[in-house]
Amino acid sequence: MSEIHPLANVVERVKEYTKNNISSSVIFDLDGTVFDNRTRTAFILREIAEKFEKKVPALKNIVDRFNDLSLFRYDLSETLANFDITGELEIEFIRKEWEKRFFADNSQLLDVPLSGAKRYVDRIHAAGATIIYLTGRDIERMLVGTTESLRQFGFPVGIIGTMIIQKQDFNESDEFFKVNTVNYIKRLGKVVAIFENEPNNINLLKHHFPESDCFLVKTQHRPDAPNLEVDSFEIDNFRY
Numbered sequence: 676m677s678e679i680h681p682l683a684n685v686v687e688r689v690k691e692y693t694k695n696n697i698s699s700s701v702i703f704d705l706d707g708t709v710f711d712n713r714t715r716t717a718f719i720l721r722e723i724a725e726k727f728e729k730k731v732p733a734l735k736n737i738v739d740r741f742n743d744l745s746l747f748r749y750d751l752s753e754t755l756a757n758f759d760i761t762g763e764l765e766i767e768f769i770r771k772e773w774e775k776r777f778f779a780d781n782s783q784l785l786d787v788p789l790s791g792a793k794r795y796v797d798r799i800h801a802a803g804a805t806i807i808y809l810t811g812r813d814i815e816r817m818l819v820g821t822t823e824s825l826r827q828f829g830f831p832v833g834i835i836g837t838m839i840i841q842k843q844d845f846n847e848s849d850e851f852f853k854v855n856t857v858n859y860i861k862r863l864g865k866v867v868a869i870f871e872n873e874p875n876n877i878n879l880l881k882h883h884f885p886e887s888d889c890f891l892v893k894t895q896h897r898p899d900a901p902n903l904e905v906d907s908f909e910i911d912n913f914r915y
């Protein structure tokens with residue numbers, strides 16, 4: 676018999692806990708994990724390009740090629756360099772306009788789920804684990820959009836066995852925020868698996884939840900990210 680896929684194994688482990696009446700949870704990061712948010716930046720940059728083309732003529736480079744996702748990087752300056760926009764003042768101007776739009780409820784509806792993500796989260800949910808969407812997005816600007824975006828793609832949200840945990844304050848560092856939630860999550864039962872695109876968060880969370888299976892989703896991560904220091908599976912999407 677062929678070996679069980681690590682993603683399928685998580686579902687089986689959850690089922691086993693549920694059968695024995697033991698609470699379990701699975702942690703899903705959102706940006707770069709459940710969702711590919713390059714599309715958010717693509718649409719935002721096109722909007723900025725069309726609005727400010729006269730003021731910043733270099734922006735016309737974006738309009739024609741905004742739909743080539745391979746040009747979009749974690750770092751906005753790198754993305755702009757791919758469109759031959761390298762002037763400091765231009766980058767600064769575009770960054771300000773981009774930030775206003777990127778961290779906002781409406782624009783999260785422009786994200787696209789990774790392949791297989793919805794079906795996989797459904798399977799985990801049906802198996803009986805609490806789905807914890809753990810994200811560095813802040814509630815002030817992004818809670819409504821986060822909820823709506825999950826709902827629009829059919830992810831379980833707002834029902835039994837689901838929760839969204841976001842930052843109260845945008846300026847809290849992602850790592851600090853995630854550590855603060857750890858003790859709470861521990862009380863919810865066994866954390867069976869963790870899905871993240873940032874190696875740093877995997878290192879940190881695995882330390883607190885040694886029994887969990889960790890999955891690094893290979894989308895994008897911070898340019899200065901550390902190496903993975905713990906055992907984890909690397910996946911491109913949620914299909915198996």
Ligand SMILES: [Mg+2]
Pocket residue numbers: 704705706707708871872873
């Ligand atoms: Mg992320």
